[in-house]
Amino acid sequence: xxxxxxxxxxxxxxxxxxxxxxxxxxxxxxxxxxxxxxxxxxxxxxxxxxxxxxxxxxxxxxxxxxxxxxxxxxxxxxxxxxxxxxxxxxxxxxxxxxxxxxxxxxxxxxxxxxxxxxxxxxxxxxxxxxxxxxxxxxxxxxxxxxxxxxxxxxxxxxxxxxxxxxxxxxxxxxxxxxxxxxxxxxxxxxxxxxxxxxxxxxxxxxxxxxxxxxxxxxxxxxxxxxxxxxxxxxxxxxxxxxxxxxxxxxxxxxxxxxxxxxxxxxxxxxxxxxxxxxxxxxxxxxxxxxxxxxxxxxxxxxxxxxxxxxxxxxxxxxxxxxxxxxxxxxxxxxxxxxxxxxxxxxxxxxxxxxxxxxxxxxxxxxxxxxxxxxxxxxxxxxxxxxxxxxxxxxxxxxxxxxxxxxxxxxxxxxxxxxxxxxxxxxxxxxxxxxxxxxxxxxxxxxxxxxxxxxxxxxxxxxxxxxxx
Numbered sequence: 001x002x003x004x005x006x007x008x009x010x011x012x013x014x015x016x017x018x019x020x021x022x023x024x025x026x027x028x029x030x031x032x033x034x035x036x037x038x039x040x041x042x043x044x045x046x047x048x049x050x051x052x053x054x055x056x057x058x059x060x061x062x063x064x065x066x067x068x069x070x071x072x073x074x075x076x077x078x079x080x081x082x083x084x085x086x087x088x089x090x091x092x093x094x095x096x097x098x099x100x101x102x103x104x105x106x107x108x109x110x111x112x113x114x115x116x117x118x119x120x121x122x123x124x125x126x127x128x129x130x131x132x133x134x135x136x137x138x139x140x141x142x143x144x145x146x147x148x149x150x151x152x153x154x155x156x157x158x159x160x161x162x163x164x165x166x167x168x169x170x171x172x173x174x175x176x177x178x179x180x181x182x183x184x185x186x187x188x189x190x191x192x193x194x195x196x197x198x199x200x201x202x203x204x205x206x207x208x209x210x211x212x213x214x215x216x217x218x219x220x221x222x223x224x225x226x227x228x229x230x231x232x233x234x235x236x237x238x239x240x241x242x243x244x245x246x247x248x249x250x251x252x253x254x255x256x257x258x259x260x261x262x263x264x265x266x267x268x269x270x271x272x273x274x275x276x277x278x279x280x281x282x283x284x285x286x287x288x289x290x291x292x293x294x295x296x297x298x299x300x301x302x303x304x305x306x307x308x309x310x311x312x313x314x315x316x317x318x319x320x321x322x323x324x325x326x327x328x329x330x331x332x333x334x335x336x337x338x339x340x341x342x343x344x345x346x347x348x349x350x351x352x353x354x355x356x357x358x359x360x361x362x363x364x365x366x367x368x369x370x371x372x373x374x375x376x377x378x379x380x381x382x383x384x385x386x387x388x389x390x391x392x393x394x395x396x397x398x399x400x401x402x403x404x405x406x407x408x409x410x411x412x413x414x415x416x417x418x419x420x421x422x423x424x425x426x427x428x429x430x431x432x433x434x435x436x437x438x439x440x441x442x443x444x445x446x447x448x449x450x451x452x453x454x455x456x457x458x459x460x461x462x463x464x465x466x467x468x
Contacts, residue, residue: 016223016290017280027145028219028280029138030128031272035299041115045125048116053170056177056185061392063420064181071179074420081390081420085360089352096345101228103338105235109242109287113228114294119213119221124278124294126167127214134160138275161215168210172203219279222292229289236287238320239332243293245273245284245315246323256308266310273297273315283315360388361447363459366426371462377433379463386424387447389417395449399427402444402456406431429461436463 020026058065060079067076075082075090082089104112113120134156135141144153177185188196188203213221222229236242250267267284274282276297279290283297295317302312321327366382374380387397397415399408410427417423429443440460447455 018219018223026280028278029141029145030278030280030296031138031275031300032132033276033294033296033299035296035303037295037299041295042125044115045121048118048121049125052118053174056174056182063392064177066178067181068178069180081392083360083388083390085388086356089349089356092345092349092352096342096349099338099342099345101231102235103335103342105232106237106240106335106338109236109240109293110228110232110291111241111293113222113226113292117292119226120292120294122171123214123218127164128278130163130167131160134163164215165207165211168214169203169207171210172206175206176203219290223279223290233289237332237334239330239335241317241319242287243283243291243295243298243315244287244318244320244323246313246318247284247286248323250284250314266305266314268304268308270304272300272304276300287320357455358390359447359454360390361455361457362386363445363457365460365462371464373433373464374430378430379433379436379461380428380430381461382426382428383459384424384426385415386422387415387417388422389419392419394418395454397423398448400446400448401429402446404431404441404443404461405435408445431461431463433463436461439463439465 015021018026018028055066056064063076063079063081065076065079067074069075073084075086101112131141135144144156147153173185188199193200217225245267250265252265253267253269254264256268256270273284274280274297276299277283278294278296279292281288281290283291298315298317301315305312305314319327363383363385366384369382372380372382385399389395395417397417399410399415401408407430408427409430410425412425415423415425429445431441440462443459443461445457445459446453447457
């Protein structure tokens with residue numbers, strides 16, 4: 001192969017299929033995919049959409065099963081309430097997620113993008129199918145886009161964009177249900193608009209964002225906006241499983257003929273793999289940044305191979321080494337390292353969750369105050385207590401000294417904490433002067449509710465220096 005031919009073959013790397021030579025947007029109209037893998041993706045997407053739209057309606061102990069209320073800093077996962085005091089658990093969880101994504105990408109490439117990413121599922125399984133239903137397959141869409149504004153075009157575009165907006169509105173409200181709960185969303189919908197102008201504005205803004213993404217930005221989210229595509233360029237290697245074209249078997253290409261020369265490859269250069277691609281790439285050029293591993297090209301190629309009586313699997317899930325050397329996936333050193341780190345983090349997270357308490361309490365000495373000498377040879381210190389109740393039940397709180405003889409006196413009303421709330425109070429601790437052996441004495445205070453200890457807190461008690 002000459003240098004000129006080699007450069008021409010590699011020229012696809014200098015641009016992306018959705019941008020023309022003048023730098024303008026080139027709209028793509030992928031052919032409607034069909035096949036076994038597409039059907040499997042479709043059924044998995046149905047499950048995903050059922051879970052996504054249904055979870056906000058599931059409640060546990062009167063609370064949503066999942067809630068991510070950032071404004072009130074309240075998070076519920078599988079019915080367990082997490083507060084800012086549990087943020088370190090979320091921190092470890094995020095580390096686990098990042099390492100898992102890295103490990104998953106090292107082994108399976110960008111398969112998450114094609115099979116589980118919300119952007120892909122919403123685009124390909126909802127908005128794109130609406131487009132096929134209203135405007136027809138790729139050929140009709142191209143004709144409609146290039147044609148003049150007739151009554152038919154105006155009607156179809158209006159129907160499509162109205163449906164796009166309504167679906168975007170539904171998605172925006174569902175996301176909002178995860179933030180403030182579905183009950184609050186219904187309240188916003190049924191109360192007078194004047195009471196929730198700000199919330200309604202937020203919903204419309206998010207609806208507009210989703211509408212813009214799925215009606216205009218579309219595949220550009222995967223190519224330009226999403227950072228995951230950039231991550232895979234440094235995580236993938238020759239052992240990674242990706243959607244790959246078997247160039248060993250497929251090359252050299254030649255248009256289909258019953259009397260094809262035996263030295264020719266199995267690829268008949270039909271171009272179906274390009275026509276069905278939602279990012280308009282040619283998978284025969286090798287692994288590319290734009291590929292989201294949606295497998296539409298696999299289904300298209302397999303269907304063509306079956307029709308021309310040739311073996312399927314010309315495009316398949318495989319690794320670069322598997323294609324070139326017919327070697328199966330190996331568990332590399334890098335995979336082992338990621339796995340070890342992931343298992344360690346999962347162990348830490350499991351320990352944090354297992355030892356997590358439903359109650360938190362902090363006790364601090366009152367600022368700017370030393371000890372006070374009292375009658376009957378007593379010394380007192382003033383303390384401030386803050387109690388966090390993460391459960392669904394309100395509870396009274398009783399304080400008891402655990403390691404010293406003395407007495408506690410709560411100022412004002414007896415301590416109690418409402419469900420999923422924080423309560424503060426002040427109390428005095430009185431100790432006998434004779435029991436103080438140093439200026440600073442360690443105190444252990446137990447928190448009880450209905451005679452059951454729920455928390456133990458340590459603090460310091462200041463007293464006078466003993467003189468000999």
